[in-house]
């Protein structure tokens with residue numbers, strides 16, 4: 001026993017010098033995520049799409065506003081994709097470069113998706129966590145409010161908003177942001193209810209940690225797994241919503257464009273044999289959605305709290 | 309006689325339960341988890357609390373630290389009443405009363421490092437402390453509870469159950485409390501680890517002059533650690549006595565039943581001892597029996613027991629029973645027979 005203790009002491013003093021770095025649950029999740037091939041492929045696709053949106057414009061021979069008068073009127077014959085003419089993805093019916101337009105549309109669609117999801121994450125998480133943690137009557141009122149907001153046919157309201165206040169990117173963000181957090185707040189509240197009675201929350205309450213700190217320090221970090229998964233699935237949903245609105249012709253306004261608007265235009269001219277106008281935006285749209293779904297799936301597996 | 313550190317008088321906790329199908333205007337049903345508990349705790353003393361599952365031990369503990377809605381009085385040594393304080397008033401006393409929880413891993417936030425976990429009470433009660441001061445104190449405390457201080461940046465899932473409980477103890481001790489409430493601190497641990505943790509608690513208690521309230525299922529553990537033992541049943545105190553007295557000379561039939569269920573290491577004695585069976589289940593705390601709450605399962609129950617609530621009587625060794633005293637063989641045999649009788653369909 002004495003020897004044991006002496007040994008422990010020397011071991012302790014030797015090890016005290018440098019602090020061991022811990023393996024955080026996040027690091028574990030990252031490792032699991034990296035091992036997931038589909039998720040990594042999805043991530044690579046998303047990174048490439050993002051790079052395309054950010055730097056694609058540098059490689060364009062034409063800007064997105066220039067009209068190529070040479071091909072105008074003969075788009076079917078002259079406006080097809082070609083390296084020589086500088087129209088890598090061809091031109092649209094007005095003679096604008098589809099490559100430049102796709103770069104621009106990708107940027108805007110991604111931004112709509114990410115901003116929408118970010119609003120959902122911030123508002124939904126704080127709202128849901130507060131309702132769930134405070135509980136009682138506050139919870140009742142907050143969640144009934146969400147129920148009421150959810151029962152409003154939001155697409156209808158969004159379209160009305162866009163018609164009344166005019167079509168603008170700001171309005172679109174506002175409209176999408178307003179509805180996107182509702183689902184998130186419900187999910188977060190449910191999670192919070194299960195976390196709330198954990199002993200570590202009780203321990204924090206027992207030492208007198210103020211409620212807002214408990215929510216921020218103990219509840220939110222333990223919710224982030226669920227939130228992250230849901231947010232990655234929310235981004236494509238937001239993109240789809242925006243595309244749908246743009247497809248209806250109510251979304252972003254010329255000269256701005258988005259995937260939805262491009263696809264809509266492309267679909268309109270499909271019959272004239274200018275398929276490239278539809279194919280390129282649609283391709284980016286699809287791979288991005290797949291990318292997000294794969295990443296979301298991978299995140300869910302990686303963050304699954306079941307196997308800690 | 310020294311002034312008690314904590315003097316609890318007629319502490320009651322009633323939960324108001326609403327069932328799912330109830331109409332919004334229907335009166336909630338009352339669940340009396342703790343129904344009038346009295347005890348006094350001297351500075352530096354260890355009080356063990358035993359009782360079946362559902363007898364209200366955890367609720368009593370939670371009421372004392374203001375986590376359960378309580379009525380009655382719980383007077384702290386400076387004369388303040390802990391019950392019914394506003395959170396702001398209570399904050400001062402939260403540093404004096406700390407708690408150690410049952411499930412070692414569940415009581416630690418998985419996303420925080422050990423250093424952050426142990427420091428939390430310290431930074432809550434002394435917000436002015438500098439970062440490295442906090443760190444030094446955390447490391448000192450880790451050393452004190454037998455953890456390597458260089459593990460400060462590790463996460464709870466990298467520790468064993470026993471180590472996690474040491475982290476929980478370090479967290480409780482860092483604000484230099486006067487009283488620690490341990491709610492079944494070792495039930496979730498292996499037997500060998502249990503002994504280590506309990507000996508650590510005893511050592512720290514002696515060193516720091518702490519008072520302990522020690523809740524447990526295991527009567528042997530309670531006997532080992534406690535100066536006095538409180539036996540609880542359905543939210544009521546059945547018996548309080550010094551631990552030697554209680555184990556040698558139990559007066560309440562419930563205490564005797566509990567004690568007779570503890571195995572004796574000697575096989576001869578074990579075979580000879582008479583086991584007092586506890587017939588039936590714990591009654592519902594929503595609808596407790598009239599009079600003495602134990603009467604429905606007591607071998608000695610008489611009509612008086614249904615009419616009058618027995619008061620906690622006696623000096624030193626206190627019992628709440630109309631007919632205290634050791635059970636006779638005949639009484640034990642009678643219950644055993646009652647239990648053996650087939651239940652009418």
Ligand SMILES: Nc1ncnc2c1ncn2[C@@H]1O[C@H](COP(=O)(O)OP(=O)(O)OP(=O)(O)O)[C@@H](O)[C@H]1O
Pocket residue numbers: 323325339340341359360361362363364365366367368593
């Ligand atoms: N928050 C609550 N709301 C409603 N009822 C509760 C609540 N907490 C406890 N109870 C009830 O109070 C009674 C006593 O529970 P308590 O947890 O104090 O028992 P215990 O003696 O600690 O049991 P165990 O040994 O299993 O831990 C039980 O009937 C329980 O269902």
Ligand SMILES: [Mg+2]
Pocket residue numbers: 365366367491
């Ligand atoms: Mg309990």
